[in-house]
Amino acid sequence: MDDRTRNRILGVLFIGVLMGALDAAIIGPALPALKEEFKVQERTLSWVFSFYILASLLGTPLMAKLADKIGRRSIYILDVGLFALGSLIIALSPNFSILLAGRAIQGIGVGGVFPIASAVIGDTFPPEKRGRALGMISAVFGLAFIIGPILGGLLLRYSWHLLFYINLPIAFLVIMGALREFPMTRAPEPKPFDWTGLGVLTLSLIALTVGFNQFEGTELKLLPFILLTAGIGLLPVFASIERRAIDPIISLKIFNSRQLVVVSGLAFG
Template sequence: MSDRERNRLLLVLFIGVLMAALDIAVTGPALPAIRAQFGMDVATASWIFGIYIVANLVASPLLAKASDRFGRRTSFLASVVLFGIGSIIVATAVDVTMLLIGRAIQGFGAGGIFPVATAVVGDVFPVEQRGRALGMIGAVFGIAFLLGPIIGGVLLLFGWQWLFWVNVPIMLLIIGLGVRLLPTGGGNAGGAFDWLGSIVLSTILILSALVLQGVGDLVKQGGSLSTAMIGMIAAVIVLLPVFVWAERRAADPVVQMALFDRRQVIVILAFAFGAGMAEAVTLYLPSLLVSAHGMNESAASFQLIPLVLAMAVASPLSGRVLDKQGAKPVVLGGVALMAAGLLVLGVMPRDMTMYYLFSVLFGFGIAVLLGASLRYMMLGETEPSQRAPAQAILTIVISVGQMIGAALMGAVAVSQVDTTAGYALAMVVTAGVMLALLVVGIWLHPRVQTAPESAPA
């Protein structure tokens, strides 16, 4: 494949990931209008996001595995079509049930887009160009955060439904380009489909997501674990060894257990978990600004723009450095920047100059990890037949880190009498996690990544 063909392919992947990322950014502004139309209370409205997250987690490993059995093109386009169908259902919803079904289908489709896109990069881009490609795709999330409120504000003038209708022409564009440009890849897996492993894993992910969201609500509202939550925790503990047993005996498992025998993979997943925890910081920044500086919520939200700009700039830049220097110095540098930024804000939470310094340091650091580095390293540690499932595992670990991080930081914040001091302490605690990751980084491979044999395009 020529460089020109690769760049055109990268554009297709970029548009697909951007479509899913924009949905997250525009749904927030639409929430008041959706609640008003359907008469939803706050608890019910939270499921507009909650059911999307749960479906996304469940879909990631399943659609990633589908790309091994049926090919990258088929799986990627199927994910995009599912996302589009979900968007149509949401836009035409006549009641809350129909709305949530549409959101679940959207989340399920979105779950396959990013892992399969990353696997495609591993299949068709040579090692010396993977960092650049992954960096461009990683920059999508910063771009979506910047464009989302603007696009959302304009489309809301015509009705909240248009925030979802707009996905339909984008879906059709991706299908038209993807049929011609996406490689088939994958499609080489043999053996019976792993139904048992798929069902058990899906159950574990659904229960885990419900428990973590429930714990997050308890932290905010107070209270203790319900009998139902305790039962879900017990079920997850019981099902985990069942899943491992099922995967070890399956002819074509959803998750290759041998992947976890590699120390480097475990180190990568540790960084993914830590990065997810750190990303949860962004959920509390507006509240910190409201508490420390007396801003209203709208003004506080706009103060996230410097951080997002830093992310959008750093992701493609770090990708290019990855291609030249390898992952270890880039990853450790990113973690160090995050730790420094968190300490600056934790020690001086009432100084806006320090907040802007934090935004630059933390924005660059989190973009380095989540933009390209972790996926770059995972591609280097997996064979073509494991690329997509491994990327899905990475996505799941990051998401679990986000949910645990949000609950942990919320618990730390409410532990203090002074609200600002509570948020500041949460920043310092998260900085401690980043410093611990620097120690874990000792075990990162120092070499520039060497590519395994490429899958057929």
């Protein structure tokens, strides 16, 4: 593969990651408009963030594992397609519940975009060029949080719906670029999917997310405490399951990679 092809692949990855990162940064200015549109309280409005974050945290290991089993190109296109579908649902949502469902679909899709982008770089770039390519992808997040609020403010002059409609043509271009430029990868020998690990991780993240969302200032309540305790308590159970799994949903060895931890921290802000 020549450098020109690699650069085109990197361009497709860059735009895909930027699309997801912009959505996380652009939503802030839209909150007052969403509150007015759907007549919800501040605490309820916070679920716009919570659903997205929870779904993306679940989507990251799930989509990364599916990409290993099925192929990077197919799952990357699926991720971008889910993100676009979620954006369309949000833009057309008749009520707040439908909007939250769209945010969850968005989150699942965007959760796989960054790890698969990193994996595609590992597949297509030689070792001496991977650091530069990964650095460019990581720089997307800083760029998004600079231009996201500005772009959001401009679009809000017309309608909050445009913040989500704008994702559709971008997603289309990314999907077309991936179909044209990404190499087909052969799936390895199939191994049993780690459904137990995924289930425990899901329960833990739901408990933690709902628990944090139930806090009201300094007031202590029993339910948030129980949820947070349960969520934290499930983490060592999850780690134990992953150590024994034939093909873990998250390999605990990745936490030994300082570079991956730093890059992942940038991805989740």
